[in-house]
Amino acid sequence: MNTILAPVGLPDLPPQITSRYITLSDRDNLNVHILEAFPDTSNHSSTPNQLILLLHGFPELAYSWRKVLVPIAKAHQGYHVVAPDLRGFGRTTLSGSGGASQVQYEDTLSPYHILNIADDVCSLVRALGYSSVAMLVGHDFGSVLAGHCIVAHPELFASVVFMSVPFGGASGQLWSQTSNEGGDDKAKGHSVVSDIATALAALQPPRKHYTAYFSTPSANADMLGKGGKDLYDFLGSYVYMKSGNWDGNDAHPLPSASSPSPSVSELTRDLATLPEYYVMPLHESMPDVIARHGRMDARITWPRGDEVAEGVYAAEFGRTGFQGGLNYYRSALSPPPPERIAQLRALAGRQVEVPAAFISGARDWGVYQIPGAVRKMREVVCSSAGGMQDEDFVLIEGAGHWVQQEAPEILVRELVRFLGKVKAL
Secondary structure (H helix, E strand, O other), rough: OEHHHHHHOOOOOOOOEEEEEEEOOOOOOOOEEEEOOOOOOOOOOOOOOOEEEEOOOOOOOOOHHHOOOOOHHOOOOOEEEEEEEOOOOOEEEEEEOOOOOOOOOOOOOOOOOOOHHHHHHHHHHHHHHOOOOOEEEOOOOHHHHHHHHHOOOHHHHHEEEEEEOOOOOOOOOOHHOOOOOOOOOOHHHHHHHEEEEEHHHHOOOEEEEEHHHHHOOOOOHHHHHHHHHHHHHHHHHHHEEEEEEEOOOOOOOOOHOOOOOHHHHHHHHOOOOOOOEEEEEOOOOOOHHHHHHHHHHOOOOOOOOHHHHHHHHHHHHHHHHHHHHHHHHHOOOOOHHHHHHHHHHOOOOOOOOOEEEEEEOOOOHHHHHOOOHHHHHHHHHHHOOOOHHHEEEEEOOOOOOHHHHHHHHHHHHHHHHHHHHHOOO
């Protein structure tokens, strides 16, 4: 058992941001670390501030929202803006269980099922003293999580913003959203995942999807490397390659996105054109991929100006490892826990019934990595709330995957605009 070292301070936080912990007694005493911001206390209001919740992705933390917490809190009449470290990430741990230890591959997977994490989020809302959330924002895997929160607990959330990853509906499998509407989505999703994995491996040279790699026993140790500079260099180069700075991120819809039911061969052909951080060489680890590209392009390192942040991510994942976050992917590609099957069946096909927006960097392949996901989100999943309007599908020019850190001012402007629109309804 690897014990987690004590965390160090979080530098580069505006003074208006508070770091604290909230223990969720109804969630096995999950001790949730949050960053939060309130509006300017000199602007006294007779009404309590509404809650806005920001959910991070992988490999990220609550810290990823540091540039937007305060400006969002100051918008309109003011908001209470909260960004948690999700279960398995950063400073969020199970309390009352002795010394905190790193998540291991052999640990039970069910706590990391998407619906269990959604229950964590809803418990946090109540623990913060709220019965509703004005806006739920999720980035990367946090976008998928936000969608499941919305469809599983619609009474809690007034609006939602998906970021970087389109939400294709509640499902036990990541790839079920590429299958036909109707029928047994989970079974078809499982077939698509398996068939695509087989087809990718048969390519010359053979390939594999990054989610399959993230689900392997070796991924955590691979990415940690020897720690220290190994980890620092890997994270920096990984961040760079998924940012708007990297020349390889000319993101665009894949041809099979126009088909209502693309074949496995069509999907495989399209996936093979994605950058190698998404569809990897079969026999390489993620650090192998990133290091090989780094040897060809010396610019592939931490983006300039992020010297402080780079140390935080390296230090935090060096303490905790990546396995907690990797388990989100493992769970998405695995059969659901038996106790979740009935709930998943009940949620299948349920639509987002609150105002919804999508925001991403225009150079983020996450928007298009699942062909047809954008169309399904806009025309099917979000159709019952009047559909996702064109003005609420926003691609920020020049930005890549880390949009809240690459273009925070534009992101804040779009979130505040959407909030104002929702408030006026």
